[in-house]
Amino acid sequence: MEESGFHEVSVPQRDLPLFRDLRSFMSHLERMGRLVRIRQPVSVVHDMTEIHRRILRANGPALLFEAPILPDGTPSEMPVVLNLFGTKERTAWGFGVDPAGLGALGKMLAELREPRPPRNFADAMSKVPLARAAMTMRPKTVHAPPVQEIVWRGEQIDLTRLPAQICWPGEPSPLLTWPLVITRPPNDESGDEINVGVYRMQVIGRDRAIMRWLAHRGGARHHRQWKALGMEMPVAVAIGADPATILSAVLPLPETLSESPEGPFGDHTGYYNAVEHFPVMRVTAVTTRRDPVYLSTFTGRPPDEPSRIGEVLNELFVPLVRKQLPEIIDLWLPPEACSYRIAIASIDKRYPGQARRIMLALWSLLPQLTYTKFLIIVDADINVRDWTDVAWAISTRSDPSRDLVTLADTPIDYLDFASPKAGLGGKLGIDATCKISAETTREWGRVLEMDSAVVSRVDELWQRLGLTEALSQWRTP
C-alpha cells in the first residue's frame, strides 16, 4: 500500500547532547578532538581563507584563531572560529545526530513538512512525539540573554572592530560571511512569519553594511513588502548561534533603505561575482557577550564549507523527494557542480518514458532544482554519488540522438554567466537508463556479473592464496 514506507515515521533520537549555544558546540568539538586552537597571530586578510581551504580539503578540524589580526594590523578583541561545519560529521552533529542518523532525520522533516492525517487511533498516537518535536521548534522569548551583556549604541557602534574576513585578493572590503539575517513582514507583530537566512554583508562603514539577499530569498521578499508601504524594514542579524539554528537558516524553509553597489566578492561558484546594487543596512545597536567568539567562513570554488553543508542537506532532502516521487531511489547534487547545477537521480524503472517523466517532475515540482541545468537519470544499480558509475551508465545506456531532452529559456541562476541571458537559459536531461519495450528495438546488453558461488569459493580461498599480504606491499609502478 505504502510504497515509500513513510507511515512508520518516528522522531529520531538525538545522538549528541543538546547544544544551547555556539560555545557548547565548540566545547564538544574540542573534547572530541574536532577543534584546534591557533595561538599564533593570523591576519583576517586572505591568510585565514588559505588556511581554511587547506584544512577543509583534508577534512580537518574546526579552527579557533585566538589572535586574529584586523585589516589595519591591530589585534582583534574577539577570536574567530572557522570550518565549524567543514565535514559531514560536524554538520550532522550540528543537527544533533551522527551521520548515520541523517536518513531518519530527513524522513521526520519530510513528515513535518507534509503531514498526512492519521488513519486510526494507533496511527494518531504514533504522531504525538512528532507533534511534540514540532512544538519545541516554536521560538521563545528570553529576558536578559547573555548576548546582550555588552551593548554598543550611537558612537560606540563600529563594525570595523569585528574580525570580518577579506577572503580573496581584490575584494573591496571586509565581509560578514555567516550572518543569520532575521526579518519579518509588515503587520506580523507576533513574529509568526519570521524568516532567517544567511546573506553575506559587505561592511562599508562603522554603522553601514550592504545586505546581499538574492531576489528569490525570504529576506528580499519581506524587503519588497516593507518597501511597498514606504517603510524602513527592521532587521536583526545574529552571528554565532546554536548549531541547529545556524544550519536551519541555510535550509530554504518556510524601505526607505538606499542601495549600494556590492562586491565583487568570491562566490560559491569559484568566480568573483558581478557588482550589483543591494540594500544598505544602518546599524542602530550591536550587542555581544562579554567574551564573544566571531563565526566566519569563506565561499569559493567547491569544496567550501557551504558545499559540505550542502552534502548533508542533500541527504535530508532525499526523503522529501521520495515522498512525492516514490520511484526515485537516490538523488545527488554533486558539490563540485556548485551543489545545484547538476543533479543525478536513480530510479526504479518500470515503464518506457519514465526517465523523461521524472526529469519534468523534478524540474517543475522541486524549487531546489529550478536552477539545475543538467539532470542525469540512471537505473537503480548505479551509484549516483560515484562519477565512474555515472559515466559508465551514460556511455553504455544512452544515445545522443534519442536520449537527450533539451529545453530553452528556462529560469536560471542569474549568477550563471554562461547562460545566454541573465536569469534565462537552457536545461539538458540525459536519460541514461536501460531502454525497455517501446524505447528500443535492439537486443539490450546484459550486465556482467560473477556467479555468487564463485565469489564465496574465492572468499574462502583468499587467505590461503597469500594475496592480501602481496597487495599490502604492492606499489603501483
Ligand SMILES: Cc1cc2nc3c(=O)[nH]c(=O)nc-3n(C[C@H](O)[C@H](O)[C@H](O)COP(=O)(O)O)c2cc1C
Ligand atoms: C556561508 C553562506 C553564505 C551565503 N550567502 C548568501 C548570500 O550572500 N546571498 C543569498 O541570497 N544567499 C546566500 N546563502 C544561501 C542562503 O542562506 C540559503 O539559500 C537560505 O536557504 C536562504 O534562506 P531563505 O530561503 O529563507 O531566504 C549563503 C549560505 C551560506 C551557508
